[in-house]
Amino acid sequence: MSFISYLIAGISLGSIYAIMALGYTMVYGIAKMLNFAHGDVIMIGSYVVFYAVNSFGWNPYLSILASVAVCTLLGITIEKVAYKPLRRAASLAVLITAIGVSYFLQNIALLLFGSDSKSFPDVLGLPALVLFHGSLKIPGTTIFTIIACIIIMLGLMTFVRKTKAGQAMLAVSEDKDAAMLMGVNVNNTISLTFAIGSGLAAIAGVLLCSQYHVLNPYTGALPGIKAFTAAVFGGIGSIPGAFVGGLLLGIIEDLSSAYISSQLANAIVFAVLIIVLLVKPTGLFGKVTREKV
Amino acid sequence: MKKMINNSVLAGLAPSTKNLLQTVSGLVAVYIIITIISATGGLSYSMSNLLAGLCIYSIVAVGLNLCVGFLGELSLGHAGFMSVGAFVSASITHALSASISSDGLRFLLALIVGTLAAALAGFLIGIPVLRLNGDYLAIVTLAFGEIIKGLLNVFYLGKDDAGLHFSFVTENASTLGDGGKMIINGAKGIMGTPHVTTFTIGMALLLICLVVVTFLVNSRTGRAIQAIRDNRIAAESVGINITHFKMVGFVISAGIAGVAGVLYAHYLSTITASKFDFNMSILILVFVVLGGLGNFRGSIVAAVVLTLLPEMLRGLSNYRMLIYSILLIVLMLFNWAPAVLEWRARIMPKLSVFGSRKKKEDA
Numbered sequence: 001m002s003f004i005s006y007l008i009a010g011i012s013l014g015s016i017y018a019i020m021a022l023g024y025t026m027v028y029g030i031a032k033m034l035n036f037a038h039g040d041v042i043m044i045g046s047y048v049v050f051y052a053v054n055s056f057g058w059n060p061y062l063s064i065l066a067s068v069a070v071c072t073l074l075g076i077t078i079e080k081v082a083y084k085p086l087r088r089a090a091s092l093a094v095l096i097t098a099i100g101v102s103y104f105l106q107n108i109a110l111l112l113f114g115s116d117s118k119s120f121p122d123v124l125g126l127p128a129l130v131l132f133h134g135s136l137k138i139p140g141t142t143i144f145t146i147i148a149c150i151i152i153m154l155g156l157m158t159f160v161r162k163t164k165a166g167q168a169m170l171a172v173s174e175d176k177d178a179a180m181l182m183g184v185n186v187n188n189t190i191s192l193t194f195a196i197g198s199g200l201a202a203i204a205g206v207l208l209c210s211q212y213h214v215l216n217p218y219t220g221a222l223p224g225i226k227a228f229t230a231a232v233f234g235g236i237g238s239i240p241g242a243f244v245g246g247l248l249l250g251i252i253e254d255l256s257s258a259y260i261s262s263q264l265a266n267a268i269v270f271a272v273l274i275i276v277l278l279v280k281p282t283g284l285f286g287k288v289t290r291e292k293v
Numbered sequence: 294m295k296k297m298i299n300n301s302v303l304a305g306l307a308p309s310t311k312n313l314l315q316t317v318s319g320l321v322a323v324y325i326i327i328t329i330i331s332a333t334g335g336l337s338y339s340m341s342n343l344l345a346g347l348c349i350y351s352i353v354a355v356g357l358n359l360c361v362g363f364l365g366e367l368s369l370g371h372a373g374f375m376s377v378g379a380f381v382s383a384s385i386t387h388a389l390s391a392s393i394s395s396d397g398l399r400f401l402l403a404l405i406v407g408t409l410a411a412a413l414a415g416f417l418i419g420i421p422v423l424r425l426n427g428d429y430l431a432i433v434t435l436a437f438g439e440i441i442k443g444l445l446n447v448f449y450l451g452k453d454d455a456g457l458h459f460s461f462v463t464e465n466a467s468t469l470g471d472g473g474k475m476i477i478n479g480a481k482g483i484m485g486t487p488h489v490t491t492f493t494i495g496m497a498l499l500l501i502c503l504v505v506v507t508f509l510v511n512s513r514t515g516r517a518i519q520a521i522r523d524n525r526i527a528a529e530s531v532g533i534n535i536t537h538f539k540m541v542g543f544v545i546s547a548g549i550a551g552v553a554g555v556l557y558a559h560y561l562s563t564i565t566a567s568k569f570d571f572n573m574s575i576l577i578l579v580f581v582v583l584g585g586l587g588n589f590r591g592s593i594v595a596a597v598v599l600t601l602l603p604e605m606l607r608g609l610s611n612y613r614m615l616i617y618s619i620l621l622i623v624l625m626l627f628n629w630a631p632a633v634l635e636w637r638a639r640i641m642p643k644l645s646v647f648g649s650r651k652k653k654e655d656a
Contacts, residue, residue, distance in 0.1 A: 034428065082622055085630035092367065093629035096582045099575055100625060103618035111611055225435070225571060232432045263480075267443030270436035277433055278421050 005136060006258045007251065012142040012211065014250020015149035019204040020227030021234070021242035022156060023197030029173040029237035030193045033091060036098040037078060038201055039224015040105035043217060045071040045202030046120065046209045047113055053123050060123040067202040075198025076191050084187070102221075109217035117216040120209035145207045152200065153243045160239065165192060173237065226253075226266075229273055235286025244284060249273075313507040316590045317500055324496050341492070343604065347597050348495025349556045352502050354580040354592035356549030359506050361578070362587035363515070364542040365522030366423070367431040369574050370438030373418075374411045374547040376569035378554025380445060382407030383483045383564065387476045388452055400489045404555045411551020414441070415544045423539045438574055445566035450477035482565030483558070490560040498556065502549050503589060509545060518542045583624060 020042065027035045045067045052063030082101050086094045126140025160166035168189045171179040180186050208223060209215050226249060234245025252272055257265035276284065331341050353375060360368050382403035393399045418437045422430055450459045452474055459477075477483055509515050517538045520528040529535055558564050580599060584591030602620070606613035627633055 082626070085626055085632055088631045089629040092361070092582050092586070093625055095367075096579055097622055097625040097629075099579065100618050100621035103614065104622065107615040107618055111615060229432065229436070232429065236428070261447065263447045264443055267440045270439045270443075273436050274421065274433055274440075277425060277429055281425055281429060283429075 005138075006254055008138055008142060010251035010254030011247060012145045012250070013254055014230075014247035015145045016204055016208050016211070016246075017223070017227045017230045017250050018149050018243045018246025019152055019200050019207070020223065021231040021246045022152065022239060023200045023204075024228045025231040025234075025236055025238065025242040026156075026169070026193050027197050028231065030169055031083065031087075031190055033083065033094045034098060034228065035083075035194075035197070036095065036224070037101040037105055038197065039220035039222075039227070040102050040109075041071050041074055041078075041198050041201040041220070042205035042208065042224065043109060043215075043220035044074060044105060044205075046205035046215050046219065047109060048202070049123060049206050050118055050120055050209070050215055053121070060125065063123070064203065064206050067206065068199045071198040071202035071205075072195045075194040075201070078198075079191055079194040084190075106217045106221070113217065115217065117214050120213050120215045122210045122213070123206065124210055139211075141207070141210050145211070148203065148207065149243070149246075152203070153239065156196075157239055165189070169193060226269065229270070232283055233273055233276055235283030237287070238283075238285040241283060241285030310507070310511065312590070313503065316503060316593075319590075320496065320500060320503075320593075324492075327492070339604075343600070344492040345490045345495040345556070345560050347600055348492065348499045349490070349553045349560060350577070350580065350596040350600050351593040352495075352499050352556070353550050353553035353577050354584065354596040355499070355502055355506055355589050356546045356553065357577050358581045358584070358587065358589055358592045359509070359542060359549070360546035361581050362585075363510060363518055363522065364539060364546070366539070366543070367428075367578075368434040368543075368546070369431050369571070369578065370418075370434035370436070370441075371547075371550045371577050372569040372571070372573035373434075373438035373441035374414055374550035375554035375557060375573070376441055376445060376564075376566060377414045378407040378411040378551030379558035379564050379569070380477065380483065380554075380566075381410040382555040383486045383558040384450060384476050386486055386489075386559070387474075387483070388457060396487060396489060400559065403559075404552070407555035407558075408548050408551040411554060412544050412548035414551075415547025416540065418547075419540050419543045423536060423543060435571065435574070438569075438571060442566045442570060445477075445482075446480045448477055448566075449475065449479050451475045480565065480567070482563060482568075484563045486558055486562050486564070488559065488562055490556045495556055498552055499593070502552060503593075505545070506549070506589060509542075514538060514541055579621065583621075583628070 020038065023038055024035065027033065027038070048067040048070045049060070049063045052058040052066055053060055058066070078101055082097050083094060086097060122139075122141055124141050124144055126144055128140050129138045129143060130136070131138070160169060168179070168184045169192070171182065171184050172186055172189045176186055179189075204227075205220065209219070227246065230245040230249040231242045232245070233249060234241030234243070236242075249269060253265050253269050256268040260268065280286070327336070327344065330336055353371065357368065357371050360366055360371070385403040385406055386399055389399055389402070393402070418434070422433050422437070425433055448459065450457060452458070457476075510519075517528070517533045518541070520531075520533060521535055521538055525535060554569075576599075580596040581592050583599065584593070584595030599617075603613055603617055606616055609616065627637075
């Protein structure tokens with residue numbers, strides 16, 4: 001029974017990675033950049049919920065909505081101020097700027113909220129599911145996380161396939177210039193992508209903090225890197241890839257820290273990533289692009 | 294008149310060799326000036342302590358610039374190579390503390406072995422990594438950096454009369470025999486390494502690395518490496534062995550990071566694996582990109598300025614890292630944003646490097 005509970009914990013962690021990875025993968029697919037600040041947007045979103053619930057006594061679900069709104073605005077602002085001027089510059093320049101934004105968000109949080117770790121309550125407050133006469137207990141937050149992740153993934157896929165804005169995103173990710181010639185507003189499409197990615201980051205942040213109960217200015221950094229790894233794992237740019245990659249990463253991390261060594265869990269996760277990339281260099285669901293001479 | 298003589302002496306040299314001579318003489322001049330200032334007591338303790346650190350960061354920035362600027366491969370794991378150099382060399386210093394009494398000789402041995410170990414790590418990691426391209430390569434180097442950190446965090450090395458003993462995960466201090474002593478203590482790292490790295494040693498090694506890298510870039514190998522960076526397919530079609538030359542560049546770059554690691558271990562007496570994390574790799578990358586890809590002098594300037602900046606902003610206490618991050622974003626926009634570059638080209642065609650390049654293209 002302990003294996004099943006570890007597995008469920010892994011799926012739950014993986015679902016959080018998957019939601020974050022969806023943000024990374026969409027931004028990468030369209031703007032062709034690693035948004036290093038994504039993990040820190042998650043952290044800011046969690047602080048919004050923390051203060052809304054603890055200081056203002058808001059309803060948890062209302063505060064999650066507020067957090068999504070704040071993060072969406074934040075994402076659009078970051079894109080407009082820091083990334084948009086560099087759209088035609090070398091990708092390395094954009095990467096370093098994203099790192100600068102990441103440092104900026106961490107230090108703003110440090111100044112505004114202090115460096116001490118806040119103990120984040122389980123804001124969702126859902127009852128646990130007890131199975132097999134009490135031998136298996138699944139926390140309500142875990143179930144909520146897994147369901148939320150599946151709904152988000154399906155929602156995004158429908159959005160991209162069925163709506164005009166989604167089609168525009170596909171077109172921009174395929175060929176920016178051709179999309180522009182076809183009358184797609186590239187700037188708005190990129191902003192919309194950042195908005196969606198950052199909104200998802202807010203949800204991921206609440207779920208992450210509700211499960212691990214620790215919130216400080218650096219909370220988002222490492223999960224952010226791992227979520228990006230998950231996106232690469234599944235094949236960057238692919239929505240189902242981010243979902244599968246996130247889930248697998250979470251399961252591998254949780255099982256290896258349970259059965260091998262908690263200190264080596266990260267090393268094992270990254271070792272698996274390397275093996276996958278060596279066997280399939282574009283990730284699990286990545287498209288193979290032919291090189292033209 | 295003086296300028297003319299100078300020109301005639303330097304006329305026969307390749308532009309990059311001229312560049313190297315200028316950089317080296319500049320560094321030597323800086324070294325002499327700082328030594329004089331510090332001899333007259335004009336330097337605060339914390340500043341003179343920082344000097345060796347500046348050399349270390351400059352060395353690793355030059356090494357990474359070889360990888361990113363000349364090889365064209367983004368590495369996010371150079372801190373990993375630094376940690377290999379640091380841990381191997383510090384272990385040697387500790388293990389030989391009884392057998393070799395001369396501090397200098399022991400350091401030299403530690404430096405050589407530490408550098409070779411980092412180069413070897415670069416070779417082993419290069420075998421799988423250099424098959425990948427672009428962002429995938431970057432993420433795999435990141436992964437390797439994290440793996441090295443993770444393994445060193447649970448690595449224990451002890452020494453007793455019977456020799457060296459190591460183990461993973463569990464501490465083995467109790468199993469050591471007579472005269473036993475722990476060298477690497479898992480997450481606590483290596484403690485009490487003698488403080489050997491001085492400004493002089495750091496500067497000497499920086500100059501050596503600079504010369505090595507410049508000669509490499511100007512050699513046949515260097516030209517092959519640049520050909521691969523500029524157009525892999527064209528390079529392959531004229532018979533350049535891609536894997537071989539990429540590997541040469543990557544291994545040397547890792548080795549130079551190892552040199553910096555060795556100096557680092559003997560600069561701070563305590564090192565832990567978690568110091569060489571992703572943030573360290575990113576910090577080095579920031580030096581390289583801000584200093585200019587392929588511009589070694591720029592890497593050194595950026596490393597020095599960006600290391601001194603937080604120190605100089607120390608008076609602003611809590612705000613210093615905030616200001617640092619804002620400056621980083623602004624500098625990146627100033628140096629790379631096409632709109633800003635156009636504006637700079639209009640405003641100061643003579644002062645701006647970008648401006649003059651633009652003019653040449655127009656002509």
